[in-house]
Amino acid sequence: MSKFNVLLEELDLTLISGTTPEEFEGVYAGDLLSRAMSRVEEGNIWITIMSNVNVIAVASLTEVAAVILAEGVRLPDDVKAAAEEKGISVYSSDMTAYELCAKISSLS
Amino acid sequence: MSENVTFHFDVDGENFSSAGEASVLVKKKLRQLGISPEIIRRVSIAMYEGEINMVIHAEGGSADVTVTDKEVAIVLSDRGPGIPDVSLAMQEGYSTARDNIRALGFGAGMGLPNMKKYTDSMEIETKLGVGTTITMKVKLS
């Protein structure tokens, strides 16, 4: 387990929904939902550029610690509402998925 | 558990924003029943993929989940177009999803393979122009 709050500044994260998780364990980066569904594990950070409501369903089912939207992607209002309702922590960052992975790897 | 527990869901084919709802609910119920996290994970993945397939390929359908003391059984039934070639559809990477669906992140062609991989048994009954029924079972021990 790694502390989540060390990532906040280094990754330039903006909280879009939910609350800051205490900890996370491992990362999955990818946008294809049925691949993410089988690969994302409980407590992971999931990095994606997808922002439709199905991302929230997958994040909820896999029990991620947080979703990080790369490349400055934001959530449409209805998706944000779904994320809030399901209590999913979603962040946005201007970094690319690669930059996020490299940074997280160096910090944890 | 002495008695079987059953859940029934209608899966709306129009509505992408509710896709996955039945799976989320089943997950909650299984947790209340005290089913182990590993089993819940496998059921969730299989059910989600089947539910989404009914939404994107078959304009919706229904899901019935039965929990006994031995297994979780999931029956997904739709009146969609049917699957012309099941063994082709089962191949990883095979997908007929259109571009607008792919833009949402679907279409990896991993749904049916995931359903097979995460369940102990899976049977597909399908007839062109009539529909598809998929029965999956996950053993509890």
Ligand SMILES: Nc1ncnc2c1ncn2[C@@H]1O[C@H](COP(=O)(O)OP(=O)(O)OP(=O)(O)O)[C@@H](O)[C@H]1O
């Ligand atoms: N319920 C169904 N009715 C009709 N066709 C189906 C149904 N389920 C699957 N198919 C067909 O089987 C193909 C493969 O399904 P599968 O779930 O593996 O991939 P996908 O849905 O295309 O993409 P993914 O699940 O990775 O997002 C589909 O593209 C579709 O042609």
Ligand SMILES: [Mg+2]
């Ligand atoms: Mg599918």
